Amino acid sequence: MFAYLKGYVAYSGKDFVVIDVNGIGYKVYTANPYEFRKEEEVQVFTHQVVSENDMSLYGFKTMEEHDLFINLISARGIGPKTACAILAMKDMSGLRQAIENGDAKYLCKFPKIGPKTAQQIILDLKGKLVVPDAALFMNNSLAEALEALQALGYGDKELTKVKTAFKDIDASVDEIIKKGLQLLVK
Template sequence: MIAYLEGTILLQRKDRVIVKAGPVGYEVYVLNPASYSPGQEVQFFCYQQFREDGQTLYGFESEEQYQLFTLLITVKGLGCKSVLNALQYIDVQTMIKAIENADATTLKKLPGIGSKTAGQIILDLKGKVVFTPQKEDKKKAPQNPVWSEVVDALQSLGYKEAEINTLQIEPDVLAGAKVDELLRVCLKQLAKGKRF
């Protein structure tokens, strides 16, 4: 079981990075892979997922991110990649606050999480995620307020939560995107009735 990984970024791909640790390269799914660059030194707390069709490694810059991730994947209806995608849009403390305050509105703004899943998260995890960071992170979890603004704009245009919840935005699509640009992409996909 790989629980911790330290090395340098060898390659940065659409939804993951390759970390070179000694003579070995590890494929690691991370928050906001576009924020990493080749040669950058990294340290990840890792979650290793075992499935019949293979193994997948997920890496987090802090123990708090790792703990939150491992709790969220225990919620019915949430998988590793959907949780990783959602955590790109919210930091650890904001997520904890939303769960503890039963703030379903904040949770529903995360991609892939609708009313039912938000309610399930609160039901399953309220009271279980009150952990205090050992120290202030120098580099917090990647956030992107653009998504929240896009959701608000779509709702003001009359789109239902269920429709918005079908949108699966890839990290490379979000990276550097402005509200108007991302809104156009969402409207185009919603008009076609497709997921992206």
């Protein structure tokens, strides 16, 4: 629903921060709330998780963390809290490498991950974790457009085409989505 929030950190809790956006406080769960300083102006990439009993917003300082979170919660047995615990370890490259190499023993070093869950993560995510180019995510319009295209059902391979085509182009979100859809239909 929200691609990102831009505002000030009003409060930090044990597993969340409150981001004040024009007088409205958004409670955003995050892997490392202590990375955020009170009164600091931040831009947090977000993902909304809706379940039967809850509706929560999860936030990340980088689009890379955001994308890894999305991939992790798509694995069977990994919920948003577990995904945040994994991201809190700040070992994204090691995590990706362990998944690609099928190293279940390494994955068991992460909190809340046992041998069965580690095997399930490998089974569900091997080959799906594309290492993002950090420069691509400097453009907020591109990041928002990619999230919209992902919501429409396009996968990482298709989104890579759009990322490459628009990485150096300054365009609005609507323009990127429109031209991106034209590119993907070809």
